[in-house]
Amino acid sequence: MSVTPAPETTDQTHRDSACAAADPRIDALVTELIGRVADKWTMVLLELLEERGEMRFTQIARAVPGISQKMLTQTLRRMERDGMVCRTVHAVVPPRVDYRLTSLGESLGEAFCGVWLWAEQHLARVEQARREFDER
Amino acid sequence: MSVTPAPETTDQTHRDSACAAADPRIDALVTELIGRVADKWTMVLLELLEERGEMRFTQIARAVPGISQKMLTQTLRRMERDGMVCRTVHAVVPPRVDYRLTSLGESLGEAFCGVWLWAEQHLARVEQARREFDER
DNA sequence: CCGTATCCTTGCCGATACTG
DNA sequence: CAGTATCGGCAAGGATACGG
Numbered sequence: 001m002s003v004t005p006a007p008e009t010t011d012q013t014h015r016d017s018a019c020a021a022a023d024p025r026i027d028a029l030v031t032e033l034i035g036r037v038a039d040k041w042t043m044v045l046l047e048l049l050e051e052r053g054e055m056r057f058t059q060i061a062r063a064v065p066g067i068s069q070k071m072l073t074q075t076l077r078r079m080e081r082d083g084m085v086c087r088t089v090h091a092v093v094p095p096r097v098d099y100r101l102t103s104l105g106e107s108l109g110e111a112f113c114g115v116w117l118w119a120e121q122h123l124a125r126v127e128q129a130r131r132e133f134d135e136r
Numbered sequence: 137m138s139v140t141p142a143p144e145t146t147d148q149t150h151r152d153s154a155c156a157a158a159d160p161r162i163d164a165l166v167t168e169l170i171g172r173v174a175d176k177w178t179m180v181l182l183e184l185l186e187e188r189g190e191m192r193f194t195q196i197a198r199a200v201p202g203i204s205q206k207m208l209t210q211t212l213r214r215m216e217r218d219g220m221v222c223r224t225v226h227a228v229v230p231p232r233v234d235y236r237l238t239s240l241g242e243s244l245g246e247a248f249c250g251v252w253l254w255a256e257q258h259l260a261r262v263e264q265a266r267r268e269f270d271e272r
Numbered sequence: 273c274c275g276t277a278t279c280c281t282t283g284c285c286g287a288t289a290c291t292g
Numbered sequence: 293c294a295g296t297a298t299c300g301g302c303a304a305g306g307a308t309a310c311g312g
Binding site: 204231 | 284285286287292
């Protein structure tokens with residue numbers, strides 16, 4: 001994303017009414033982080049690991065139908081890099097690798113929990129809105 | 137996404153510990169909804185409209201550097217279809233179109249607020265985790 | 273079992289041009 | 293001003309094969 005400072009001469013009322021950062025540079029960084037973290041598979045894995053605790057690779061793969069092995073590896077690596085999950089390799093044959101959430105990952109999971117709850121609660125309303133919109 | 141019921145014979149402990157639905161079919165629908173709603177631009181527009189209240193098309197475009205006109209239209213349409221935003225066309229020349237959050241959109245914005253706060257609070261920690269991971 | 277490497281298709285998204 | 297339409301590049305992501 002291009003990170004233009006955005007002079008913004010227009011209407012500044014309503015500013016600071018919600019949860020935005022004051023500094024536009026911070027805002028841009030946060031936006032970038034949100035963009036990476038609010039990925040579909042990241043949210044799903046976060047949820048799964050929060051529910052089940054420690055899991056191994058194939059166990060996760062089986063629990064998430066629709067994900068390819070590539071995407072799973074990729075997402076787990078990114079989450080590990082971001083400090084969300086901890087990866088433990090056991091030196092046995094056949095190899096065994098366990099994944100679990102770090103405290104950072106857990107805290108993000110809790111933050112997303114509100115979104116999951118929202119989705120569950122308002123699912124019917126969204127579907128109805130779509131039907132109404134589509135018949136036009 | 138393929139919506140396999142997933143028999144899941146394995147470990148069911150930890151189940152219902154978090155915020156997941158009991159029914160895997162509901163779970164799949166919620167996951168689909170999350171996938172659509174957790175889009176980067178959706179989150180940004182939600183945030184923006186929550187902060188600023190009613191805004192017109194170009195005003196939004198100027199406030200969100202990096203978004204193309206196409207993506208803006210597309211995202212706004214999808215949000216309108218999902219019942220998140222209300223679109224008001226004023227019959228004047230030059231044309232004027234206002235966008236504002238519906239109560240549904242506002243509630244989603246509040247749910248995401250937790251994620252924004254998390255991102256602001258833990259940004260430094262994530263960046264540090266990345267640096268540590270990268271030097272290996 | 274747990275990955276990485278490679279190819280290859282699909283569709284996203286930006287750029288541009290055009291209407292009401 | 294607020295869009296729709298069309299084209300093209302490019303990168304995300306699936307399928308497959310192979311390595312530790």
